[in-house]
Amino acid sequence: MPWLTLRLQVTTPLFNGAPDVGDTDGTGVRVPSVRGAMRWWFRALAGGLVGPDLELLWRLERKVFGGATTGDKGVPSPIRLRIPEQPSLTLANARHDFLPGPQATPRERSEHNGYWIVYLLGQGLGNLRECSLRRPYVAAGQEFDLKIDVGGGPHAALALASLWLTCAYGGVGSRIRRGFGGLRIIGSSGALPEPWTPQSILTPGLEHYTDLRHLWPKDPIVACMNPTSPSSSRNAGGPSRTRGGNHRRSRYSAGSTPPPGSAATPHSPRGTPCSATQASNYASSGEARSIPTSATHRA
Helix, strand or coil, X not given: CCCEEEEEEECCCECCCCCCCCCCCCCCCCHHHHHXXXXXXXXXXXXXXXXXXXXHHHHHHHHHHCECCCCCCCECCCCEEXXXXXXXXXXXXXXXXCCCCCCCCHHHHHHCCHHXXXXXXXXXXXXXXXXXXXCCEXXXXXXXXXXXXXXXXXXXXXXXXXXXXXXXXXXXXXXXXXXXXXXXXXXXXXXXXXXXXXXXXXCCCHHHHHCCCCCCCCCCHHHHHCCCXXXXXXXXXXXXXXXXXXXXXXXXXXXXXXXXXXCCCCCCCCCCCCCHHHHHHHHHCCCXXXXXXXXXXXX
């Protein structure tokens, strides 16, 4: 499959430059950081399916993103990422719209909203006393292209699912848990692997979050984990294992969200039933088909 280009937009100040204070090489977004964020969200996605089997989770992650092994050779990742042109950096000593000016008095600084932004950044990135920054960043509104070579295998859709989750719920760089480093996918060019479309790959707007009640993935994320025939989702709901070990027939189709107060467990399987052995076969097979969406787990 040829390279796919995604257009990304920075939504909140992104601190992902040189690790040493004052050392600026012009890099605003580092490819290893993007790959690391994708791996993290892949673990979150696959972990809800395989349960507490950490070894199986590790093997699934290695199947998509590669990794080191105990032998002489590691497992190469079929996913390649490139940023052909870096977004422009805003230097630490530049003028920042969200901070008070250098002529502001200490009282004015403490009463400015930017004071609390520097507080969230912490001592490594900001100086709270002076209400100033210590490191360069990519300002909100900047755009850049991310080129992805997904290799054309069954892992292609999973890699894009990990990137979609990164942009929808996470970020890249420092202090992402405090709201920094936000990204949005605003466009694409090139052939997208099924089930992704030019519309579904876009990061949703605010209405997606205001109506959100559960984080269990829906289409097209769930379709990436179970790329079988459409009838499998309609007929989903075979026997599954609950915490008590009893078998029952699921009331929820693939990707559906259980209503509040339901008896579904956090790892409650949804989708075509399969066994942990089948999930393990996926992780070790040379031609993986999908991540099983109902891997049996032990409570």
